[in-house]
Every structure is written in C-alpha cells, then in structure tokens.
Amino acid sequence: MFARSVSCAVRSTARILAPARSASTSAAASSAAAAVATGATPSIAALRAATQQVARLSTAATARGSSATAAVSDHAQFATEASSSTPKHAAATGVRQVIPMGSQSLKCAWADGKAAEFHYIWLRDNCHCPACRHPVTHQKVLDTPSLPINIEPASLRVNADGNVDIVWNNDGHKSTYDAAFLRQNMYSLYETRPPTNSTRKENMTLWDQNIIESQLPIMEYSELATDDKGVLKWLKMLERYGVAVVRGSPAEKEQVLAMGRRIAHIKETSYGLLFDVLNEPRPGAHLAYTGVELKHHSDMNYMEKSPGIQILHCIRADATGGESVFVDGFWIAEWLRKTDPTAFQVLSSIDVGFGIKNGDHSYINHVPIFCADRNQEVYEVHVNNRTMQPLISHPDAIVPFYSAFRQINEKMRERASEWRLDMRAGDVVAFNNRRVLHGRTSFDPSSGVRHLQGCYIDRDDFASRMRQLMAKHASH
Amino acid sequence: MFARSVSCAVRSTARILAPARSASTSAAASSAAAAVATGATPSIAALRAATQQVARLSTAATARGSSATAAVSDHAQFATEASSSTPKHAAATGVRQVIPMGSQSLKCAWADGKAAEFHYIWLRDNCHCPACRHPVTHQKVLDTPSLPINIEPASLRVNADGNVDIVWNNDGHKSTYDAAFLRQNMYSLYETRPPTNSTRKENMTLWDQNIIESQLPIMEYSELATDDKGVLKWLKMLERYGVAVVRGSPAEKEQVLAMGRRIAHIKETSYGLLFDVLNEPRPGAHLAYTGVELKHHSDMNYMEKSPGIQILHCIRADATGGESVFVDGFWIAEWLRKTDPTAFQVLSSIDVGFGIKNGDHSYINHVPIFCADRNQEVYEVHVNNRTMQPLISHPDAIVPFYSAFRQINEKMRERASEWRLDMRAGDVVAFNNRRVLHGRTSFDPSSGVRHLQGCYIDRDDFASRMRQLMAKHASH
Missing domain, CATH: 3.30.2020.30 (NE0471 N-terminal domain-like)
Incomplete structure (x- = not known):
C-alpha cells in the first residue's frame, strides 16, 4: 500500500x-x-x-x-x-x-x-x-x-x-x-563484482626461484604433531605458496594418509586411496615408477575435476639423483600474460583434451591450460604432455597453440623458475595440484631405493578445514 | 627439403x-x-x-x-x-x-x-x-x-x-x-567441432511422466547379483534416463556401498562414505532427516564439483507417505529453452552461489542453474533453494532471474513432469545428480520407520566403468 x-x-x-x-x-x-x-x-x-x-x-x-x-x-x-x-x-x-x-x-x-x-x-x-x-x-x-x-x-x-x-x-x-x-551484498554497484570460484587472492604469493628460496615454506613435524595450530600454519603456507614442506615426520608407510587426514578425508582415485612411487623398474609401469626424468606437470588432468591438493611423503631416499622440482604455474601464467598477451589468450581459450587408458580405466577431460574466470583471473593450470590428446581446434589456432605451449614449457624449465627439493626420509610436501607443477630429475634406480607415497585431497575440503581452523584460532 | x-x-x-x-x-x-x-x-x-x-x-x-x-x-x-x-x-x-x-x-x-x-x-x-x-x-x-x-x-x-x-x-x-x-581428427573442418565435456548424447532419452512411465527403467537385483552384464544393463539405463531402479536387493545396512562398488570406488564427502536418511526427528538435523516434504533439488551444489551419481538404498519403509520424486532437469531445460529462450539465457548465464555451514564444514561454489557448453548444450543442472546464497548479479538481471527460477520450479512441480516411486525395502535407485532432480513427499515420522542409506560416485568413474564393460561385452 x-x-x-x-x-x-x-x-x-x-x-x-x-x-x-x-x-x-x-x-x-x-x-x-x-x-x-x-x-x-x-x-x-x-x-x-x-x-x-x-x-x-x-x-x-x-x-x-x-x-x-x-x-x-x-x-x-x-x-x-x-x-x-x-x-x-x-x-x-x-x-x-x-x-x-x-x-x-x-x-x-x-x-x-x-x-x-x-x-x-x-x-x-x-x-x-x-x-x-x-x-x-x-x-x-x-x-x-x-x-x-x-x-x-x-x-x-x-x-x-x-x-x-x-x-x-x-x-x-x-x-x-x-x-x-x-x-x-550491494550487487547494484559495479565495484561489487559477481563472485567466482577463483582461488587467487591477496593472501597468495606468486614465486620464482629467488622468491621461494628467500621465503622457504618449510616447517617441522613437531609443530603440528599434536597441535592443530601447527596444521593451520601448514595450510596457510600451502595456500600462500601453493607448496609447503613438513620435515621430520615418521618415515613409515601410510604416514601420508595420517598427514592428509589432518586436513580432511582422502580423495580416492582410480589409483586407490594411496599411491606408491617406488624405484622398481617394472615393464608396463607408469612412467612415474621408473627412474626417468619427469618434466613439470600436474596430475590427473583427465578427471572431470583434477585433484586439488597432492601430498607426497618420502619413506626412503637412498638413490642418487631424483630431486623433486616445483614451478608456480600462476607465476608462469602472469609472466606469459605480460610478455605475450596473445599467447596467454591462446592458452586460456583453447580446450585441450587430456586422457588416459590404464588397465580397466579410461578417462578423458577437456580444459584449457590456463583456466581464467570472467575477470580474466587464472584459477587453475593444467599441464601434462604425456596425457594430452590430439588437439582439435580451429586450424588457424594450431601453430599458435604449439608456439605458446613451447614458450611456457621453456620458461618452466629455466632454473630461475624452479624450486628444487632433495627430499629426505620423513619429508612431506603438499602442493596445490591446480597451481604448482611438479617434476623430478632422473635418477639411477640401481643406486638405491627411492620410495614415496602420495595421496590427494580435494581443494574445497582443504578450504573448509582452513576456514574452520582460522575461526577456531581467531576466537581463542 | x-x-x-x-x-x-x-x-x-x-x-x-x-x-x-x-x-x-x-x-x-x-x-x-x-x-x-x-x-x-x-x-x-x-x-x-x-x-x-x-x-x-x-x-x-x-x-x-x-x-x-x-x-x-x-x-x-x-x-x-x-x-x-x-x-x-x-x-x-x-x-x-x-x-x-x-x-x-x-x-x-x-x-x-x-x-x-x-x-x-x-x-x-x-x-x-x-x-x-x-x-x-x-x-x-x-x-x-x-x-x-x-x-x-x-x-x-x-x-x-x-x-x-x-x-x-x-x-x-x-x-x-x-x-x-x-x-x-579432421580439425580443419567445421563439421568436426571441438570436443567438450558435455554428457548429452544420442543415447539419452529426455523424459516427462508419460515417457518415463511408458519405459520404466527398472530391473531385478538377481540380474546383476553375480553377472556384470547385469551391471552394464543398469549403467546403460542410468545413462539413458539419468535414473535407474534395481528391485529386490538385500535390505541390509551398507548394501548401498556394495552396490556402488559394482560401479567404482565410493566418493567420500564431508558426510562420510555413506549417509543415513532416517526418520528420527533430531533437533538441528539436516532437513532431509525430518519428515518434511523435500522439493526437487540436486545435492551438494556447493562443492567445486557436485557428486555425479547418487545411489539410495531403502532398508525399511514402514512410514506412511514419503514417496521419492524425480524430475529430468535436462527435459526442464529444453522445455524452457523452447517456451522462453530469454529465461533460458538468464538461467544458463548467471552464476548462483551455493553454500553450507554445517558443524565444522563450510563450502561455497558458484555455478549457473543450467550449465551449457559453447555449443549451448546443457550438461549440468544445479537446483537447491535451501543452499542458494544471496544473488549477486547485475541489478537488471535480478527480477528476470527470480522469474525464470519460478518458471522452472513450477514446471518441475507439475505432476506431468515427475516420476514418483514408492520405495520398498530392498529397492535401490541410482541417478545422475547433475541431471535428475530428486525430492520426497512429506511423511509422518510417527507412522513407522523410514530408513534409506545413500552414497555417491563420480561421473567420470562411472563413465570409465561403462566403457570398460561395453568393451568387454562387445568383444565376447
């Protein structure tokens, strides 16, 4: 009325x-x-x-x-x-x-x-x-x-x-x-942009070798063994750098699951709850299970949503070589956006097929190398040459795609882009599998045993846990 | 040369x-x-x-x-x-x-x-x-x-x-x-469109009440108890209609996990591997656990990728009322596209926030009601009024959104859109949680026990299993 x-x-x-x-x-x-x-x-x-x-x-x-x-x-x-x-x-x-x-x-x-x-x-x-x-x-x-x-x-x-x-x-x-x-909720003002699922926030630090080696996201297991304030410290480092290391955890099998459960339930995949990266050369084995170099990549891009967080735990490291290598994919994306905006547009527009047929399993998914939201903010990076399928795109986009793909890989392979870690028994490294690419230098399987165990956790379960811990420790 | x-x-x-x-x-x-x-x-x-x-x-x-x-x-x-x-x-x-x-x-x-x-x-x-x-x-x-x-x-x-x-x-x-x-791989011909992740294919039948009741995707447990050809039949029905019923399974606790594992590993969520829908009225309980009517919805749209397949298993059904109700969201989307293309554009463009704070967990995700790929094919439907967050969008889009949202909900609630199932002990219903919306009519918790157990499986794990079974049974 x-x-x-x-x-x-x-x-x-x-x-x-x-x-x-x-x-x-x-x-x-x-x-x-x-x-x-x-x-x-x-x-x-x-x-x-x-x-x-x-x-x-x-x-x-x-x-x-x-x-x-x-x-x-x-x-x-x-x-x-x-x-x-x-x-x-x-x-x-x-x-x-x-x-x-x-x-x-x-x-x-x-x-x-x-x-x-x-x-x-x-x-x-x-x-x-x-x-x-x-x-x-x-x-x-x-x-x-x-x-x-x-x-x-x-x-x-x-x-x-x-x-x-x-x-x-x-x-x-x-x-x-x-x-x-x-x-x-002032949606009528353009300064309030519609929210997106982007994970890039002011509490992230993008890094190259210089930055990461000056800030070293590393902590001791004793800090989080019994105190969830230590878990919060770990998660905050992981959120800021996309990678965080815990040293001195028990070098025991399945310890990686215990570490993961400090965050949330484990994400089971077609590999099971846990996977072993062991140096035994077996015929027909996944490439990760031999001693060859593994170039920078992200895991399981062929899933409809690739695992958000990966945790790797070193149980034995007696082999010669086999350093773990990490690169900040968000940093690479921003470098490309700045130095070659056209190449950035190519990699953030073209859907790439990733697929695998592995025993009884077959998966395929299509996603750009750089996933950008409507504000052009990059929120996921997908790189894995081994599982990339034949590119289906406009014929005029084929050569530009290969050229841009080569550019980012060359940049990733510069020593100045990398963080290298010589993982020792008891080390645990967790990383954002949709941001930080990982790889490994080659090693000689005959020089000794190298044994890692790994598992995955979804990113929204990680985010939920971080919110819960921050609320808990902000109010006490 | x-x-x-x-x-x-x-x-x-x-x-x-x-x-x-x-x-x-x-x-x-x-x-x-x-x-x-x-x-x-x-x-x-x-x-x-x-x-x-x-x-x-x-x-x-x-x-x-x-x-x-x-x-x-x-x-x-x-x-x-x-x-x-x-x-x-x-x-x-x-x-x-x-x-x-x-x-x-x-x-x-x-x-x-x-x-x-x-x-x-x-x-x-x-x-x-x-x-x-x-x-x-x-x-x-x-x-x-x-x-x-x-x-x-x-x-x-x-x-x-x-x-x-x-x-x-x-x-x-x-x-x-x-x-x-x-x-x-003739990518240079426009007739070969870039592939997408869409799941709409020629082997899907979109349905309203008339269609589903004339084709009834229902089978007996004995057909798949020991034969994975029966599992393939189940999965094919599920893929075609987005919903499939198996009758006469053992009415035992955790049977739903055994059924799920005929397909793939179970997707654990913040509710655990398995959830109970029991008629005990508890204060502070999730709405699904009381006797109230539940309108058509999809589950866990607040996750970064909502569960692909949901399986519900009826252990006891002694209460009066509480029919399970299903609606084909793809059919609703096509109905809207045809009758009101502008409303369809609104619901396939505007990102809606879905969120929940539940004990120690908090999740939020932004996704349109109708997710359409670049070919305008709808591949996911997300509806859940209970977890929908305040809409943040252009001010001129607010009233059109509410109007379109009302339209699809009114259409879903027409009896001619629904498939109603009076689930009996031993019945198992599996459905594509990103296509088929589910709900429940109200029931009187004092009239008897109503007990369902449920679990989730991811859609790519389902698809992988279906490919494996089809390859196996095509070659024998």
Whole structure:
C-alpha cells in the first residue's frame, strides 16, 4: 500500500538516482547519495518525509568484516554471512535512509554516503527470520518459487538500530535486514563484482626461484604433531605458496594418509586411496615408477575435476639423483600474460583434451591450460604432455597453440623458475595440484631405493578445514 | 627439403584450397577435394606428380568407428584411439593423396572425397611410433615443447596401405599416420567441432511422466547379483534416463556401498562414505532427516564439483507417505529453452552461489542453474533453494532471474513432469545428480520407520566403468 501511494514520486526519483546504478567508484556512489541527502527535488523531499529517517551514525567505518573474518572466509559470500550475524558490524555503519525506486526495488543509503539498490523479490528471498531460514542449519526453508515476483512492501522503515524493517504486502510477513548484510551484498554497484570460484587472492604469493628460496615454506613435524595450530600454519603456507614442506615426520608407510587426514578425508582415485612411487623398474609401469626424468606437470588432468591438493611423503631416499622440482604455474601464467598477451589468450581459450587408458580405466577431460574466470583471473593450470590428446581446434589456432605451449614449457624449465627439493626420509610436501607443477630429475634406480607415497585431497575440503581452523584460532 | 622445393607451387595451392577450410558441410568439403582431384591448375598437377598417389580404394564407407566402438566411448577422442588401433578401419577409407599447403601444413584427401588440413607440428606431435608413445601405457613420451615449431617433412608420401609416411627434416625421424586416425581428427573442418565435456548424447532419452512411465527403467537385483552384464544393463539405463531402479536387493545396512562398488570406488564427502536418511526427528538435523516434504533439488551444489551419481538404498519403509520424486532437469531445460529462450539465457548465464555451514564444514561454489557448453548444450543442472546464497548479479538481471527460477520450479512441480516411486525395502535407485532432480513427499515420522542409506560416485568413474564393460561385452 505504502509503495503504491508514492509511486508517482518514485518515478522521478528513479531517474535522479540513476547515476548511482553505474557508479564504478565509491566517489560516484557518494555523490549520488549526497544528491538524495540534500533533497535536490521536491519529490525526494516528499520521499524523505515518507520514509523514516534515523540520525546519521557517528562512525563511517566500513562494515566489510574484521580482518580476521575476511581471512577465514574464502569467498565474499561467506564473509557476508559471518558479518551479518555479528551485531557490532551493524553498529559500525547503519542505514540512514531507504527510498522506494519504483514497484520493484528500493535504494538504501548508509551513514557514510554509500547507496545501493535492492529489489523487493531479492529482499523477500533473503529474509533471515527463523521461519524463512533454519536457525540451526542456516538452510533456507522459505520456498522461493512460491513468492510473487511483483511483491512490494506494505510498509518500509529504518529502525532505531539502523537496520531496515519491511512488512510485505502479500501476506503481512515481517522482515528485518541487518545493515551489514545489505552492505555486504550491494550487487547494484559495479565495484561489487559477481563472485567466482577463483582461488587467487591477496593472501597468495606468486614465486620464482629467488622468491621461494628467500621465503622457504618449510616447517617441522613437531609443530603440528599434536597441535592443530601447527596444521593451520601448514595450510596457510600451502595456500600462500601453493607448496609447503613438513620435515621430520615418521618415515613409515601410510604416514601420508595420517598427514592428509589432518586436513580432511582422502580423495580416492582410480589409483586407490594411496599411491606408491617406488624405484622398481617394472615393464608396463607408469612412467612415474621408473627412474626417468619427469618434466613439470600436474596430475590427473583427465578427471572431470583434477585433484586439488597432492601430498607426497618420502619413506626412503637412498638413490642418487631424483630431486623433486616445483614451478608456480600462476607465476608462469602472469609472466606469459605480460610478455605475450596473445599467447596467454591462446592458452586460456583453447580446450585441450587430456586422457588416459590404464588397465580397466579410461578417462578423458577437456580444459584449457590456463583456466581464467570472467575477470580474466587464472584459477587453475593444467599441464601434462604425456596425457594430452590430439588437439582439435580451429586450424588457424594450431601453430599458435604449439608456439605458446613451447614458450611456457621453456620458461618452466629455466632454473630461475624452479624450486628444487632433495627430499629426505620423513619429508612431506603438499602442493596445490591446480597451481604448482611438479617434476623430478632422473635418477639411477640401481643406486638405491627411492620410495614415496602420495595421496590427494580435494581443494574445497582443504578450504573448509582452513576456514574452520582460522575461526577456531581467531576466537581463542 | 621436399617441402621447400615445392614452396612456390604451394602458395597458390593454399589459395585455391581455401574454401575447404570453411567447409561446414561435407558437400563443400567434397567439392574442394574434387577441385584437387581434377587438377584445376598446373600447380596442383605438379603437386600431384610430386606426391605419391595410390589407387582410389573401392569402398567409401566412413571410418568413424563401428557402432559398438562409438557407443563404448563417451568422447570422440577416445573413439578415435579405439579406431586407429583397428586395422580394418584403415582399410575402409585410405588416404588417396597428400598435398603440401605451404610451410606449415598439408592437405589430406581420402578416397571418398573428404579432404582436411593438418599442420606439420600437429602431425609430429601425434606420431604414434613406440619411441614417441609408450606402447603399453599409451602415454606420450615425446617431449612436445622440444619440437621446432616450423618443423617440415623432408619427404612425404601415401604408402601402399593408404596411410601417410613422413620423414622429418630436423632429425630424420620417421612417422606413419594411420588413415583412420587422421580421418577421426579432421580439425580443419567445421563439421568436426571441438570436443567438450558435455554428457548429452544420442543415447539419452529426455523424459516427462508419460515417457518415463511408458519405459520404466527398472530391473531385478538377481540380474546383476553375480553377472556384470547385469551391471552394464543398469549403467546403460542410468545413462539413458539419468535414473535407474534395481528391485529386490538385500535390505541390509551398507548394501548401498556394495552396490556402488559394482560401479567404482565410493566418493567420500564431508558426510562420510555413506549417509543415513532416517526418520528420527533430531533437533538441528539436516532437513532431509525430518519428515518434511523435500522439493526437487540436486545435492551438494556447493562443492567445486557436485557428486555425479547418487545411489539410495531403502532398508525399511514402514512410514506412511514419503514417496521419492524425480524430475529430468535436462527435459526442464529444453522445455524452457523452447517456451522462453530469454529465461533460458538468464538461467544458463548467471552464476548462483551455493553454500553450507554445517558443524565444522563450510563450502561455497558458484555455478549457473543450467550449465551449457559453447555449443549451448546443457550438461549440468544445479537446483537447491535451501543452499542458494544471496544473488549477486547485475541489478537488471535480478527480477528476470527470480522469474525464470519460478518458471522452472513450477514446471518441475507439475505432476506431468515427475516420476514418483514408492520405495520398498530392498529397492535401490541410482541417478545422475547433475541431471535428475530428486525430492520426497512429506511423511509422518510417527507412522513407522523410514530408513534409506545413500552414497555417491563420480561421473567420470562411472563413465570409465561403462566403457570398460561395453568393451568387454562387445568383444565376447
């Protein structure tokens, strides 16, 4: 009823506020909000009277979570949820004003000058009351498809806490929207880009030999043997560098599974829960099981989602040679983007087939060498010449592909790109199999036993564990 | 040397043959090949003399694998590999002529009139000799990045078997290309589209209530208890309809794991290897564990790759109500594409966040409701209102999204879209969790025990097993 009664005024307001919709900087958003605040036209003045206005709150601090909360959360949407349940954030920046924009949306202006549009159907769907969202499981129990698409408020106000109260016109349901929740979900501002699954974040350090050897992500087993703060340290190193080493673990069989289970359940594959990399030359064996050099590669790109984290544990290292070699694929991707943008486009556009037929198993998957999201951020790297299938692409893309593929491999093979590790019994190396490529220098199988065991863990299980540990150790 | 000596002639040939590059129908490709065959210009005549020509083979049958081989293989690239190792296919359509196109590629013309371009670097990379490809593991041992990008043949001919022999100019390496292998990889023709990971194939039947109830994908446990031909029958039904029922299995705990292991290893998740759906009302329990109605949904869309196959096994069914409900999400997607193409575009473009915080676990993933590949083929469907996060998208997309989301849910809830199953003790239902949505009508927990156990298997492990069983039972 309320919304309908102001619909004439709303129409002109929508025009006046339009610049805020395309605001790409907070300055532009602020100026739009300022236009509202100064009451530039009579219709806005009328709206101001019609909507309840609370005093401008004293602090203009951002509500974008404490740094601890932001670090715990892999994604903005989870940062949001954490913030909205924390009353202190609501206090930090309250809503100053809400203004109906027409029959479908309102504009919400904060005390610090930010303003953003929210649609009524979106607001109704995001009601956080216990009838709409299960208080324990946090699952939505509201049946979204049953909502009228053209739902509108019967009444609308900013309450004394700086949050937004709405009574809905279809059934009188009452919703209250936390100012911080709205602040975290300002989808109408282009500065809030749609979230993606990208894993590249400010807490990653891309590296070449110089950088990694100056920062050495290595720790002692004793630090994490009984303390999950040590596990958190390990996971943080692994997230930052894409590779992390633990020294001095028990050099026993299946220890790699125990290490993996400090993170999450093991990802079983067609190789089983665990695989052995042993120096016995067997006819027909996988190349990894002989003494030959293994060029930089990632594992199992032929799976629909290749394993996220790989853990390798050294049980015996008596053979001569056989150094483990790591290269940061994200660093290589950024190097290529900078030095040859066309080659980068080729490798981030063309789907490559990876496949294997191995005993009773046959797998095939198609994925670019560099997977980039819609913001052109690289989130996965897939390199494995041994399992790459015949390239099927536009004929004019064939030679450019081979040329770009050669470029990145040459760069990877420069000593200045590599981190080399002479793994000793008890060493455990974990790495992000979709970021850091691994390889091995050749060794002489007759010079002694070389025995590694390995396993995989999925990246989302790793991320979940890291969030859990960060939350636990942030609050104690 | 050879290639260089004809480079002048090659240049004009490349222009003349250009139409074949954009051939989108086999008729166009044939006419281009005919131009070659008739020797329309002197330069082509010279090339014909320079390349060895074999007699046109008597049969023009396609080499695109036998129907059995094609069915075994989920993907064209694996069909290829199977075909190229089968000599009879080489005999079916031999290469008639190879013509250098310039310094980078040749044109290959088959006896039936088809012609396609192959680049020298591509050919060198795809040498199948035992030095380049491991004869047992089939892995590529050739180091592709070491190849000169501008590699050319020193000599080039069609041999007596209708295959192509090349001696390379850089190191004298000799390669022989099977006619069927080349035929299967004609990437220069637009009719050979780049492969994708899509799972929609001619051996799927999309269904509504009428179709599924007339075809009933149901079989007896006795058919597969000891015979893996029965397992193959089960998997084929599951692939065709996205859902398949086995009746009369032992109504014992953990039987679901035994059933799953007939396919592949179980995919462990944060719920463990196995989950129980039991009618005990517990406070704070997952909604699935109470007696409430569960609307059509897919499971665990918040994982980076949601489980591919779900298996549910009924151990006890004494409660009143609680029918299992299935809907073909691919059928719903095609219905929407036809009736409201704009709504289809909205749901296949906008990334939706799915998330859960569950005890110590927190997961979030962003994916469209309908995942469509670059050919606009839908290969995954993700629907779960309970775990859908606040939508972050362009403000002009918000209302269209809710409207389209409502449309598909209303369609799913029509009785004419559903397959309802009253599961009895011993029933096992397996379904493609990325295609078929599942739900449950409400039941009264006090009316008796209802106990299901469930587990997941990844789709690529399923596909691998199906290929293995089809190969086994095609050859016996």
